[in-house]
Amino acid sequence: MPEYVRKKLTLDFGQVTDYIVRRIREYIEESKKEGGIIGLSGGIDSSVTTILLSRATNNFYILLMPTSSTPQKDIEDAMKIIKIVNGENKYSYINIDEIINEFSSIVNTSDKIVIGNIKARVRMTLLYAFAQKMNYLVIGTGDKSEIMLGYFTKYGDGGVDVLPIGDLYKTQVRMLGNYLGVPEEIVKKPPSPALWEGQTAEGEIGLDYETIDSILYLKFEEMREPEEIAEMTKTSYDKVIKIINMVKTSQHKRLPPEIFRLSGRAINSDWRYPRQWG
Numbered sequence: 001m002p003e004y005v006r007k008k009l010t011l012d013f014g015q016v017t018d019y020i021v022r023r024i025r026e027y028i029e030e031s032k033k034e035g036g037i038i039g040l041s042g043g044i045d046s047s048v049t050t051i052l053l054s055r056a057t058n059n060f061y062i063l064l065m066p067t068s069s070t071p072q073k074d075i076e077d078a079m080k081i082i083k084i085v086n087g088e089n090k091y092s093y094i095n096i097d098e099i100i101n102e103f104s105s106i107v108n109t110s111d112k113i114v115i116g117n118i119k120a121r122v123r124m125t126l127l128y129a130f131a132q133k134m135n136y137l138v139i140g141t142g143d144k145s146e147i148m149l150g151y152f153t154k155y156g157d158g159g160v161d162v163l164p165i166g167d168l169y170k171t172q173v174r175m176l177g178n179y180l181g182v183p184e185e186i187v188k189k190p191p192s193p194a195l196w197e198g199q200t201a202e203g204e205i206g207l208d209y210e211t212i213d214s215i216l217y218l219k220f221e222e223m224r225e226p227e228e229i230a231e232m233t234k235t236s237y238d239k240v241i242k243i244i245n246m247v248k249t250s251q252h253k254r255l256p257p258e259i260f261r262l263s264g265r266a267i268n269s270d271w272r273y274p275r276q277w278g
């Protein structure tokens with residue numbers, strides 16, 4: 001990561017923590033809910049978000065939902081976080097293999113992406129069922145890098161009520177993790193959705209997150225040209241373009257589905273669009 005970008009992304013993580021913790025607390029209160037539920041994988045995003053949630057409220061609940069493609073190490077790491085947040089009586093361990101196998105046989109596929117996305121959507125379904133039963137909100141774990149790239153399953157891990165760390169790039173989530181005392185092995189672990197054996201985010205996307213974050217920052221916050229970004233990040237022009245295109249083509253994952261309105265202009269189906277009223 002260019003030193004220039006690292007400096008820009010280095011924040012006062014004490015302030016960031018206070019802000020996010022306060023916003024989680026306020027959001028739960030304003031929603032007239034009693035707490036928050038979260039899926040904990042043992043990865044950095046859910047580890048950091050779980051710690052923030054536990055600081056916002058005592059009313060948190062954690063679901064561990066491993067499958068056969070979940071590394072044992074991830075389960076051990078998730079247990080370390082449960083210990084850190086004193087959550088020993090506030091979690092359920094649910095192996096979802098049987099549900100996944102049932103779905104896969106109905107769909108009649110062994111395609112790893114199709115099955116992987118089923119895993120993410122089954123987790124979402126369980127989180128919402130527990131949330132409603134407990135009168136809690138579903139706390140999302142997506143970070144800014146994944147959200148911008150569309151590197152998540154639509155209505156799977158993308159199906160949540162709030163995104164507390166959604167304005168922090170993965171690199172910043174790691175910095176926040178260090179600040180919060182997340183064990184170093186979790187902070188340093190290669191990010192992985194673990195939707196199939198051996199999957200890593202950086203392998204699937206084709207670039208490491210420090211470079212991805214630099215490209216995202218330089219393009220979308222400083223509006224620099226791809227040629228300059230390629231030079232600054234010592235990356236090929238084609239890879240810079242690939243990252244920019246991932247952001248462009250994944251807009252549908254970040255917006256509510258377009259409604260084909262019978263009158264007026266369909267701008268993201270926003271009824272408040274001024275022309276509609278003017």
Ligand SMILES: Nc1ncnc2c1ncn2[C@@H]1O[C@H](COP(=O)(O)OP(=O)(O)OC[C@H]2O[C@@H]([n+]3cccc(C(=O)O)c3)[C@H](O)[C@@H]2O)[C@@H](O)[C@H]1O
Pocket residue numbers: 113116117120146150151152153154155156157192193195201204252
């Ligand atoms: N223009 C458009 N307008 C409206 N909808 C559009 C669309 N293009 C596709 N779609 C819909 O979107 C679907 C594709 O999206 P989706 O189902 O999400 O599937 P897709 O993006 O193909 O796969 C999800 C990706 O996210 C990764 N992932 C998943 C889960 C967690 C994590 C993680 O980091 O933990 C990462 C996973 O490894 C994979 O690369 C299409 O099948 C179609 O239904």
Ligand SMILES: Nc1ncnc2c1ncn2[C@@H]1O[C@H](COP(=O)(O)OP(=O)(O)OP(=O)(O)O)[C@@H](O)[C@H]1O
Pocket residue numbers: 038039040041042043044045046047063064065066067070123141142146157190191192193194201
């Ligand atoms: N085995 C699991 N048990 C419970 N929740 C899970 C599991 N696997 C994934 N999830 C949920 O899906 C989210 C998306 O996964 P993702 O891999 O992006 O996040 P992460 O594992 O927390 O961090 P990283 O991106 O560094 O791997 C997780 O943060 C978690 O909320």
Ligand SMILES: [Mg+2]
Pocket residue numbers: 041043044191192193194
């Ligand atoms: Mg993960």
